[in-house]
Amino acid sequence: MTDLDYLKMSKGEKLVHNAGKWIASLPKKLLNSICAIAMFFVNLVKKFIAEIKDIVMTFVHGDWKTRVSFFIMGFGSFARGQWLRGLLFLLFQTVFNMYILFFGGAYLAKFATLGTIATTKVNRKTVYGDNSFMILLYGILTIFFIIAFIYTWRANVRQNKISQEILKSGKKLKYAKDDIASLADSQFHKTLLALPTLGIFTFTVLPIIFMILVAFTNYDATHQPPGKLFTWVGFDNFKTLFSSGSANYGDAFGQVLLWTLIWAFFATFLNYFLGMLVAIMINKKGIKLKKMWRTILVMTIAIPQFVSLLYVSKLFAADGLINSLLLKWGWIKEALPFWTKPSWARVTVIAVNIWIGIPYLMLIATGILMNIPADLYESARIDGANAVQTYGKITLPYMLFVTGPYLLTSFIGNINNFNVIYLLTQGKPDTLGNAAGATDLLITWLYSLTVDNSNFKIAACIGIIVFVVCAIINLVVYNLIPSVKNEEDFQ
Amino acid sequence: MAKENLIPEVDIVIDQEAGVIREIKPEPKLRSKKAHEKRVNGAIYAILIAMSVIWLLPFILLVLQSFRVEYGGQVAYVIPKQFGLDNFKFILTETNFPRWYGNTLIIALFNSVLQTVIVLSVSYALSRMRFRGRKLFMKSVLVLGMFPGFLTMIALYTLLKNLGLTQEGAIPGLILIYCASSGMGYYISKGFFDTIPKSLDESARIDGATRFQVFLKIIMPLSKPIVIYTILMAFMAPWGDYVFASYVAFGKSDSYNVAVGLYDWVNTNDFQGYFTRFCAGGVLVAIPITALFLMLQKYYVEGVTGGAVKG
Numbered sequence: 026m027t028d029l030d031y032l033k034m035s036k037g038e039k040l041v042h043n044a045g046k047w048i049a050s051l052p053k054k055l056l057n058s059i060c061a062i063a064m065f066f067v068n069l070v071k072k073f074i075a076e077i078k079d080i081v082m083t084f085v086h087g088d089w090k091t092r093v094s095f096f097i098m099g100f101g102s103f104a105r106g107q108w109l110r111g112l113l114f115l116l117f118q119t120v121f122n123m124y125i126l127f128f129g130g131a132y133l134a135k136f137a138t139l140g141t142i143a144t145t146k147v148n149r150k151t152v153y154g155d156n157s158f159m160i161l162l163y164g165i166l167t168i169f170f171i172i173a174f175i176y177t178w179r180a181n182v183r184q185n186k187i188s189q190e191i192l193k194s195g196k197k198l199k200y201a202k203d204d205i206a207s208l209a210d211s212q213f214h215k216t217l218l219a220l221p222t223l224g225i226f227t228f229t230v231l232p233i234i235f236m237i238l239v240a241f242t243n244y245d246a247t248h249q250p251p252g253k254l255f256t257w258v259g260f261d262n263f264k265t266l267f268s269s270g271s272a273n274y275g276d277a278f279g280q281v282l283l284w285t286l287i288w289a290f291f292a293t294f295l296n297y298f299l300g301m302l303v304a305i306m307i308n309k310k311g312i313k314l315k316k317m318w319r320t321i322l323v324m325t326i327a328i329p330q331f332v333s334l335l336y337v338s339k340l341f342a343a344d345g346l347i348n349s350l351l352l353k354w355g356w357i358k359e360a361l362p363f364w365t366k367p368s369w370a371r372v373t374v375i376a377v378n379i380w381i382g383i384p385y386l387m388l389i390a391t392g393i394l395m396n397i398p399a400d401l402y403e404s405a406r407i408d409g410a411n412a413v414q415t416y417g418k419i420t421l422p423y424m425l426f427v428t429g430p431y432l433l434t435s436f437i438g439n440i441n442n443f444n445v446i447y448l449l450t451q452g453k454p455d456t457l458g459n460a461a462g463a464t465d466l467l468i469t470w471l472y473s474l475t476v477d478n479s480n481f482k483i484a485a486c487i488g489i490i491v492f493v494v495c496a497i498i499n500l501v502v503y504n505l506i507p508s509v510k511n512e513e514d515f516q
Numbered sequence: 517m518a519k520e521n522l523i524p525e526v527d528i529v530i531d532q533e534a535g536v537i538r539e540i541k542p543e544p545k546l547r548s549k550k551a552h553e554k555r556v557n558g559a560i561y562a563i564l565i566a567m568s569v570i571w572l573l574p575f576i577l578l579v580l581q582s583f584r585v586e587y588g589g590q591v592a593y594v595i596p597k598q599f600g601l602d603n604f605k606f607i608l609t610e611t612n613f614p615r616w617y618g619n620t621l622i623i624a625l626f627n628s629v630l631q632t633v634i635v636l637s638v639s640y641a642l643s644r645m646r647f648r649g650r651k652l653f654m655k656s657v658l659v660l661g662m663f664p665g666f667l668t669m670i671a672l673y674t675l676l677k678n679l680g681l682t683q684e685g686a687i688p689g690l691i692l693i694y695c696a697s698s699g700m701g702y703y704i705s706k707g708f709f710d711t712i713p714k715s716l717d718e719s720a721r722i723d724g725a726t727r728f729q730v731f732l733k734i735i736m737p738l739s740k741p742i743v744i745y746t747i748l749m750a751f752m753a754p755w756g757d758y759v760f761a762s763y764v765a766f767g768k769s770d771s772y773n774v775a776v777g778l779y780d781w782v783n784t785n786d787f788q789g790y791f792t793r794f795c796a797g798g799v800l801v802a803i804p805i806t807a808l809f810l811m812l813q814k815y816y817v818e819g820v821t822g823g824a825v826k827g
Contacts, residue, residue, distance in 0.1 A: 162674060213727035214645045217637040218653070221699030224634075228675070228696035229660055232668030303567070306560045311553065320810065321568045324575060327809035329756040331775040332798035335782055336578050339590060339791070346577065349592035380571070385820065392821030441664050443759065468664050472759070481670060488667035495662040 076179070083186045091185040098178060101185040105192070109201035114181050121174045129167030136164035139242065139256045158250040161242070165234055169226070240485035249479060262482045266490075274483060277461040277470075282490070284371070285466045288446075289439040291375050292382065293432060299379060300386020301424060305416070307387070308394055319391070322384040330381070334448035337377055338364070365454055367463030374464050378445050389431065390424065397423050433502045437495050441468050467491050575802075582795035589788040603796035612769050613797055616777040619687055620801075623754040623773065626691045631698040631750035632743065639702040640731050643709035644717060657700045669763055676764060686764045686771035693760060694753070704819055708742040709735065745819030748812050755805055774801050 034042065084092060094101035099114025125133075135141070140155025188198055199207075208216045240262055248255035269275035307318050325333060340346050341363040348360040363373045397420065405415045425432075443466075446452060452465035452473060460478050461470050467487050474484040577594065582603055584596035607613040642650060672693060676682050681689030712735060720730050736743070754761075758775040765771040772780075778797045781790040809816065 158674065162671060209728035210726040213731070214641040214647050214650075216728075217641040218699075221634050221638050222653070224696030225657075225660070225699055228672060228693060229668065229700070232671035232675070233660065233663050235671040236667045306563065309557070309560060311557050312560055312564075318564050318568065320813070322571055323810070323813060324806065325571060326816075327806040328575065328802045329752070329775070329805055331756050331758055331779060332578070332802050333574060335779065336795070336798065337574055339782065340574065340577070342590070345590050346592070346594070349590065350594075353592050384571075388817050389821050392817060437662070443666070444756070448758075468666065471664060472666050475666065475669060476763070485667065488664050491664045491667075492662050496659075499662070 079186075080179070080182055083182055087185065088189065091182075091189055094181060094185045098181045101181075101188065105188050105198060107188070107198060107200055107204075109204050110184065114177070114184075117174075117177055121170060124170060125167070129163060129170060132160050132163040133167045135160045140254050143254055144252050153251055155254060156250045157242075157244070157248075157255045161238060162231075162235055165231060165238070169231070236485045236488055239481055240489055242482060244481045244485075245483075246479040258482075262486045266483060266486045274459050277457040277459040278487075280457050281461050281465050281467055281470050282494075284464070285440055285468075285494075288371075288375065288442075288466060289436050292378050292439040292442065292445075293436045295375065295379055296382030296386050297428075297432065297435075300383045301390045301420075303383055304387045304390035304394055305420070308391060319387065322387055325381055325384050326388075330444050331448055334377070334381075334445065337380075338449045341373060341377075364450055367454055367456055370450055370454060370464050374446065374449055377449060378442075381445060389428065393424060393427050394420070396427075433499065436498065440466070440491065440495060442466065443468050443472065447472065467494075578795050578802075579799055581792055582799045584792050584795075587789070589791040603792045604800070607793050607797055607800075611793075612772070613774075613777065613800075615770060616772045616774045617800070619771065620755055620773040620775075622687060623690055623694070624751045627694050627754055628747045628751040630691070630695045632746045634695060634698050635702055635705055635746050635750075636736075636739075636743065638699045639705040639709055640735060642702060643706045644714075644731075644735075645727070657702075661700060666759060669760070672760075673763060673766075682764050683766050683768040683771060686761075686766075686768065689764050690754070690757075690761060690773075693764070694750075694757075698750070705739070705742045705746060708739060708819075712738055741815045741818045744812055744815040748809070748816060749819075752805060752809070755801060 031039070031042070084095060090101040090104040093104075097115070098118040099111035102108070102111035102114060135155060139157040140160050142154035144154045145152050191198055241257055241259060242255050243258045243261070244255040247253065265272075266274045266278055269279075303322070306312065307315050312318075342348070343360040343362075343365065345363075348357075348363075351357045352360065362369050364370050401419050402415060405419060410418070446464055446466055446469045450462070450464045452462035452469045454464075455462040457463065457465070460473050460480075465473070468491060471484045471487045471491070474480040474487070580594065580596060583599045583601070584591075585598040585600040585602050586596065641647075642654060673682060676685075676689045676693070679685075679689070679692075681692060716734055716738075717730050720734055721727075725733070754773065756775055757773065758779055761773045762776040762779070765773075765776060769777075774797065778794055778801075781794045781797070784790060
């Protein structure tokens with residue numbers, strides 16, 4: 026097909042054509058990514074072999090200082106006068122050995138079973154056995170530590186090799202003074218990132234891996250340490266989550282997932298278009314008191330959500346102000362079921378979220394609208410375009426292009442929008458069974474399963490699902506929206 | 517029906533050169549255009565006023581309820597029959613509210629300092645320096661960010677408990693949690709740093725400045741908006757955190773923050789008695805935060821719009 030044929034097609038045909046092309050290219054893309062993954066592993070193995078070779082060669086060609094360093098880390102650095110590096114290596118090795126010997130080793134040994142000795146009662150005294158929770162948590166920590174040790178040990182070996190070569194070529198080594206000075210200059214990133222990375226590792230990565238692994242155990246209310254043990258069960262929890270039936274979670278899960286996506290869609294796009302509309306209205310020429318309108322709307326951002334949302338949730342309650350006023354005026358016979366009927370609750374939640382969301386979008390849109398070149402509008406006006414046309418042909422495409430990344434983050438954010446749902450409804454009305462309610466998102470369901478039902482295994486599965494959903498959306502959008510990939514294209 | 521009536525009121529010009537038919541709409545008369553403009557503006561004002569009412573009403577109601585003296589949960593009238601400061605007096609003298617307020621303030625202050633230092637450090641390193649593992653760091657943070665935060669709650673609680681930072685120690689515990697992972701929120705400030713020309717750094721470095729000096733003396737003074745934005749966000753976040761705060765405090769009332777305390781009031785059995793007190797507490801929390809926010813609104817807008825565009 027020539028370009029001309031393509032240009033002749035109507036918009037719908039173009040869409041179909043492009044979609045067809047995309048689907049046709051899928052097998053090739055899939056093949057490519059499989060190849061890429063395979064190459065990745067091949068390279069990994071190659072790299073690994075090269076590393077081993079290098080380590081062996083270092084030992085063979087090394088002097089006695091280097092060789093001793095293989096067993097006592099930092100020895101070579103000490104012997105060559107780099108006392109700071111030597112001290113750090115030695116310190117790390119000592120700490121690691123102590124940790125494995127007195128703490129981590131015991132946990133790691135039981136990692137495969139998560140403990141076998143149950144807690145029992147002997148003569149009214151509780152004798153504590155293994156604690157599966159601690160074994161899992163500290164087992165992961167120990168594995169991290171071992172990986173860190175291997176990495177440091179490798180660095181120590183490499184260090185010796187480099188120092189040896191430098192000395193052979195007659196140059197001077199870097200000593201403690203240089204090392205410290207470089208931390209504020211060429212190695213400044215190490216200073217800056219050391220603490221944050223440590224924090225992310227201990228308080229984000231470790232707990233996340235822990236919870237991923239919990240999804241493969243039977244950790245729940247009936248298997249709660251320290252009284253009871255829990256153990257590995259493979260993919261059983263995912264089976265329970267996906268299959269339907271009264272004993273399983275499949276039905277509730279399907280509905281919650283569907284509602285989560287519907288909610289995220291409305292919460293993102295309704296807010297987006299309405300917020301933009303409000304921004305355009307306030308920005309319009311001839312509208313006075315622009316700052317005041319904006320400030321009034323921004324109040325909802327400024328006031329902590331738990332105050333405003335809790336109050337609004339009470340406002341719509343059966344005995345809330347809205348219902349009692351309407352009853353008093355005789356407009357209705359009985360209280361409107363804002364929070365008690367599933368469909369009402371869902372609509373109300375989305376409506377209240379518009380109230381929360383418009384101000385953000387208004388602010389963002391205002392900033393961007395001001396950046397649209399005025400001559401675009403000028404020429405459109407001369408061509409006789411009306412307000413709707415300029416909006417559809419200039420404002421909207423520009424906004425969509427520039428805020429593409431924002432729409433993506435906001436969609437993901439709404440999938441995980443805990444505050445609005447929890448403070449307004451707590452996921453109620455509970456109609457779906459398995460502790461799930463009509464307005465529950467995956468994330469609020471996860472929360473109530475964890476906190477109210479101690480059903481950690483299913484909660485962990487749901488957490489993984491949330492991750493998978495977000496990851497898929499991210500991947501698809503990254504491949505479809507150009508502005509996400511190339512931030513600087515639209516200039 | 518006569519056929520002529522169906523012909524639309526436009527001039528049609530056949531453009532021979534381009535081979536297309538163009539429609540030229542008749543120019544509307546100037547006077548009607550002005551009238552039209554006026555009508556549109558009037559409609560917009562009406563919408564804006566209606567919106568302002570909807571947006572402000574909950575807050576006005578909240579304030580009115582907080583001054584209500586007569587007993588009862590939600591009542592069927594808007595203006596209280598008797599105004600008074602009873603609710604404020606009660607929560608300030610006979611409940612744990614001042615303590616919760618103090619807790620939250622301490623957390624917010626520490627958080628705003630520590631978190632700002634961490635976020636700016638990470639952003640500077642990622643924006644200005646090129647080193648091994650930089651891409652890996654950014655990708656990992658992206659992936660980690662896709663996991664829901666509450667997933668980690670139980671493990672975090674155990675970690676904190678082993679450090680003695682739950683219940684009585686909930687305040688430092690919360691500060692630790694908030695700050696530990698704050699390095700992941702570098703997007704907006706990194707985006708800002710990226711816009712500062714690199715030639716500034718380079719010329720300073722040629723003059724013998726270290727990276728540290730460049731960071732402190734060149735980048736920081738140029739980044740006032742983003743610094744203020746980061747501080748503002750870090751200060752405001754703890755006031756609204758319910759989930760972690762309630763989990764870490766674990767029923768220990770002395771360690772609550774305002775969100776946990778007030779949430780408990782609304783959901784206690786004595787809702788009738790505590791509703792107006794909740795409103796009073798809400799007002800006391802909202803006033804300083806709102807004032808601070810409106811004062812620094814300019815910086816917030818800068819951060820939000822910058823962040824939205826760069827993603």
